[in-house]
Amino acid sequence: MTGLAHLTLQVIRRELILNWRSRTVTLSVLLFFVLASSLFPLGIGPDPALLHAIAPGVLWVTALFAALLSAGQLFSGDFASGALEQMLLSPQPLAGIVLGKIVAHWLTTGLALVVLAPVVALEYGLDARTILMLMASLLVGTPLLSLIGSMGAALTLGVRGGSVVLALLILPLYVPVLVFGVGAADVASGNAWSNANFSLLAAALCVALWLCPWASAAALRISME
Incomplete structure (x- = not known):
């Protein structure tokens, strides 16, 4: 195992332990996803065709x-x-530490959203194939949301009203992910359309x-100067 991979795994382990000890934020995020997604069937009504049509978009927007x-x-x-200052001074590659934090963030939030998606999707009356495509699109798209979010979080670190600035910075970058993710989960438009969007989503994740x-x-180095 290379030094960078070992460092990343150590950071992931540390972050998972810390997140488990203070899991209020994670639980709040998951609760928001479930409640926000569940409100749409209550507000729109029990029309099966309409619920089936809007389900991929609603679940992707709430996940976003x-x-x-x-x-x-x-x-x-x-x-x-003050641990961040020590990370910046560490001889270890800062990018490896950041990658470990991003992976841990996805494991505690993004992966949990993927697991919860089928439960929420049942409220929309989705069939098994649509649910599987929705889960697949979220499985590829949620890591992308965490990666993009890390840049905004680093840039707005310590800024007053940082949550608002963060939203303004990364929401435009989230839009292509949303479009490709919904398109990948939309099996009603045909396999070719779904596969094309899934390929674009996977390519964006690699980049x-x-x-x-x-x-x-x-x-982070700019924010801490």
Whole structure:
């Protein structure tokens, strides 16, 4: 195992332990996703065709806002405790540390959203194939939300009203992810359309996985100067 991979795994383990000890934020994000998604069937009514049509878009939008709510917590804890300064001074690659924090963030929020999606999807009367495609699109798209969110969280670290600035910064970057994610989950438009959007979503994830940790590390150094 390379040094960078070992460092990333150690950071993931540390972050998972810390998140388990203070899991209020994670539970709040998941509760928001469930409640917000469940309100639409109550407000729109029991029309099966309409609920089936809007389900992918509704679940993706609520997942996007849930990811946005938790993105600000990526570095705030370490910033408040002073651990972030030690990370910046460490001889270890900062990008590896950031990648570990992003992966841990996705495991505690994004992966949980993927697991909860089928339960919420039952309220919309989705069939098994549509639910599987929705889960697949979220499985590829939610890591992308965490990666993009890390850049915004690093840039707005310590800024007054940082949550508002964070939303303004990363919501435009979230729009393509939303479009590709909903398109990948929309099996009613045909397999070719769904597969094309899924491929674009996967390509964006590959690019972000290479770029975002380094960009977030650079943004952290700028924010801490």
